[in-house]
Amino acid sequence: MVNCIFCQIAVGKIPCFKIYEDEIFLAFLDINPWVLGHTLIIPKKHYRWVWDMPDDLVGQYFAVVNKIANHYRKVLKIEFVMGWIYGLEVPHAHIHLFPDSRGKIAFYPKEKLPQPSGEEGEKLVAKLRMI
Numbered sequence: 518m519v520n521c522i523f524c525q526i527a528v529g530k531i532p533c534f535k536i537y538e539d540e541i542f543l544a545f546l547d548i549n550p551w552v553l554g555h556t557l558i559i560p561k562k563h564y565r566w567v568w569d570m571p572d573d574l575v576g577q578y579f580a581v582v583n584k585i586a587n588h589y590r591k592v593l594k595i596e597f598v599m600g601w602i603y604g605l606e607v608p609h610a611h612i613h614l615f616p617d618s619r620g621k622i623a624f625y626p627k628e629k630l631p632q633p634s635g636e637e638g639e640k641l642v643a644k645l646r647m648i
């Protein structure tokens with residue numbers, strides 16, 4: 518969809534801090550993170566809601582999310598990673614992952630963390646990236 522920001526990220530028209538990519542899915546850091554490493558996993562094809570995706574794709578989707586969550590558990594040496602399906606912020610199916618977020622998230626936080634840019638952001642992306 519032309520006016521969908523996630524569709525534009527999926528085709529590379531808008532840059533992102535890419536964490537994982539395959540033919541069907543893309544994961545990248547949220548530019549307004551609620552915790553360090555806040556990640557969005559999307560299907561590259563436009564679906565309005567996760568619930569609109571065909572069954573076989575939902576299975577693959579969850580396997581990718583699981584892979585990324587377990588990667589974060591390993592590289593960040595943490596146990597807890599919260600997954601969240603909401604969907605009202607951007608009208609393109611997406612799943613949030615919040616690594617190490619226990620006790621750290623007050624929905625909607627007044628002050629968001631700085632964007633994953635600069636030297637600190639580069640280090641974080643290098644640590645989390647799976648591709």
Ligand SMILES: [Zn+2]
Nearest residue numbers: 521524563609
């Ligand atoms: Zn879209």
